[in-house]
Amino acid sequence: MSPYVIFFAAIFTNNIALTYFLGMCPFIAVSRDLKTATGMGIAVIFVMSLTALFAWPVYHWLLVPYHVQYLQLVSFIIIIAALVQVVEMIIERFSPTLYINMGVFLPLITVNCAILGLALFMILRNYSFIQSMAYAVGSGIGWLVVIVAMAGIRTKLVFAKVPKALEGPGITMIIAGLMALGFMGFAGIVNLQ
Amino acid sequence: MIPWTAIVVLSAVAGGLGVVLAVLDRYLGTYGECKIYINDNEPLVVQGGNSVLQYLIDHKIFIPSACGGRATCGFCKLKVLEGGGLVLPTETPFLSKDEIRQGVRLVCQVKVKQDVRLLIPEAYLRVQRFRTQVAAIEDLTHDIKRIVLKLIEPDTIECKPGQYIQFEVPGTNEFRAYSMASPPSWKHAIELIVRLVPGGLCTGYIFNRLQEGDEIYITGPYGEFYLREDSQRDILCVAGGSGVAPIKSIITHLFEQGTTRRVTYFFGARAVKDLYFYRECLELARQHPNFTYIAALSAMDPGDQWEGETGFIHTVIDKRLDSCANMEAYLCGPPVMIDAVIEVLKRKGMSESCIYFDKF
Numbered sequence: 001m002s003p004y005v006i007f008f009a010a011i012f013t014n015n016i017a018l019t020y021f022l023g024m025c026p027f028i029a030v031s032r033d034l035k036t037a038t039g040m041g042i043a044v045i046f047v048m049s050l051t052a053l054f055a056w057p058v059y060h061w062l063l064v065p066y067h068v069q070y071l072q073l074v075s076f077i078i079i080i081a082a083l084v085q086v087v088e089m090i091i092e093r094f095s096p097t098l099y100i101n102m103g104v105f106l107p108l109i110t111v112n113c114a115i116l117g118l119a120l121f122m123i124l125r126n127y128s129f130i131q132s133m134a135y136a137v138g139s140g141i142g143w144l145v146v147i148v149a150m151a152g153i154r155t156k157l158v159f160a161k162v163p164k165a166l167e168g169p170g171i172t173m174i175i176a177g178l179m180a181l182g183f184m185g186f187a188g189i190v191n192l193q
Numbered sequence: 194m195i196p197w198t199a200i201v202v203l204s205a206v207a208g209g210l211g212v213v214l215a216v217l218d219r220y221l222g223t224y225g226e227c228k229i230y231i232n233d234n235e236p237l238v239v240q241g242g243n244s245v246l247q248y249l250i251d252h253k254i255f256i257p258s259a260c261g262g263r264a265t266c267g268f269c270k271l272k273v274l275e276g277g278g279l280v281l282p283t284e285t286p287f288l289s290k291d292e293i294r295q296g297v298r299l300v301c302q303v304k305v306k307q308d309v310r311l312l313i314p315e316a317y318l319r320v321q322r323f324r325t326q327v328a329a330i331e332d333l334t335h336d337i338k339r340i341v342l343k344l345i346e347p348d349t350i351e352c353k354p355g356q357y358i359q360f361e362v363p364g365t366n367e368f369r370a371y372s373m374a375s376p377p378s379w380k381h382a383i384e385l386i387v388r389l390v391p392g393g394l395c396t397g398y399i400f401n402r403l404q405e406g407d408e409i410y411i412t413g414p415y416g417e418f419y420l421r422e423d424s425q426r427d428i429l430c431v432a433g434g435s436g437v438a439p440i441k442s443i444i445t446h447l448f449e450q451g452t453t454r455r456v457t458y459f460f461g462a463r464a465v466k467d468l469y470f471y472r473e474c475l476e477l478a479r480q481h482p483n484f485t486y487i488a489a490l491s492a493m494d495p496g497d498q499w500e501g502e503t504g505f506i507h508t509v510i511d512k513r514l515d516s517c518a519n520m521e522a523y524l525c526g527p528p529v530m531i532d533a534v535i536e537v538l539k540r541k542g543m544s545e546s547c548i549y550f551d552k553f
Contacts, residue, residue, distance in 0.1 A: 075203065
């Protein structure tokens with residue numbers, strides 16, 4: 001499959017947030033404000049791309065030759081944890097305001113299942129290095145698109161009359177469900193298996 | 194069979210990433226030469242990147258920090274006038290709106306990335322780090338120990354009755370705060386009263402490892418909870434559990450000075466086995482007519498022989514005291530006890546500004 005198709009599918013038809021519901025914790029918690037959501041989305045693109053960049057060679061050049069594929073989970077987790085530290089250092093250095101706004105959710109990317117999901121899918125689907133990179137960048141952009149859309153909707157939601165019991169995370173989950181239904185409309189174009 | 198391949202591969206992955214992080218940290222985590230101006234004195238010149246608290250400790254300026262810089266104790270509050278950046282979400286739970294407006298920060302959370310100007314109260318600048326030796330360690334009750342530390346270097350301490358020190362747990366970077374039970378007249382040693390906290394790092398060390406002759410480092414003295422000596426009001430002291438330490442220091446100091454102020458001391462414990470310094474206090478009360486000692490037990494063990502007061506200490510105070518209008522109070526113990534006692538004292542006419550307390 002062409003990397004372009006994978007890239008497109010990762011954004012729309014196989015969006016990691018809306019088709020697999022991965023990465024929901026920061027998706028719900030950091031989508032209150034457009035600017036912070038954008039920052040978080042960019043951070044996720046960065047971590048996803050770096051994860052693919054490191055995880056693919058580690059798996060194919062280190063784990064497979066030595067027949068220790070069963071270490072993939074622990075290796076990927078170590079890689080992701082280290083990369084999140086890198087992202088944290090970069091953001092703290094170059095955008096302290098964004099660093100403060102993201103607060104605890106920045107290190108939480110480490111335990112973001114979207115990132116681990118990406119690394120595992122990439123191996124499961126036997127992607128080449130180029131395909132993996134396309135999938136990673138696409139998935140990151142897909143996650144950015146939906147978190148920014150969600151933040152946009154939530155800023156409008158301030159003026160809506162939401163039933164008391166559904167305020168905050170409750171209504172956000174419902175909106176996420178509706179968005180997922182909307183994204184299903186793309187499903188006929190192409191599908192990754 | 195040991196899976197050597199797996200170990201080598203995993204170590205290679207982790208080691209490689211470690212190198213990447215170390216290299217990045219070298220380029221991103223440092224901020225060049227920064228200056229820390231304290232009370233407009235000559236600045237401390239540091240290589241930026243660490244927290245203000247860490248640099249102050251490096252320069253032997255000891256700010257209270259019971260949690261060792263993790264923003265969980267909220268003790269290391271200082272006014273940062275310039276260069277502190279924005280208030281972090283980790284700090285907001287410990288700062289009131291007023292404090293934020295005045296520029297008060299938790300300095301364990303303020304990273305030095307540029308020149309910083311801050312104000313440090315003179316009392317903190319007098320805080321020193323002491324090398325000490327354990328001169329005595331003994332059981333007071335089944336879970337409370339008394340420790341005497343002899344000061345070696347420097348060998349004298351200037352403190353006020355009621356203040357506390359921080360105990361450096363050997364082999365770790367952790368500190369724990371303990372009130373001094375000794376009066377300020379003990380210039381060359383200090384006495385601590387430590388209750389065993391199940392699973393506690395420092396109390397675990399003290400109860401299981403610490404022995405006479407061991408060397409221990411402490412910093413101090415700290416604290417705003419101390420005896421107001423310029424006042425002429427009668428004094429009410431209330432201690433619960435292991436909160437006896439600062440109260441003992443205050444009372445011993447008062448009678449060493451030959452006070453004529455009336456002193457009433459309420460001590461709340463659970464059962465007879467939790468009573469300590471009981472006879473000493475009764476003896477003191479016998480010698481000094483202006484001293485009253487009342488101990489109360491709240492959860493006696495079956496078979497306890499006790500003819501004194503029973504119940505929670507705030508109810509006993511409520512019963513035994515009439516008006517508190519001309520008194521000042523020093524309270525030390527668990528937060529629930531202190532809150533309940535403050536309620537009673539306010540009801541009995543004590544002004545809130547005359548109530549000093551140390552919750553732990």
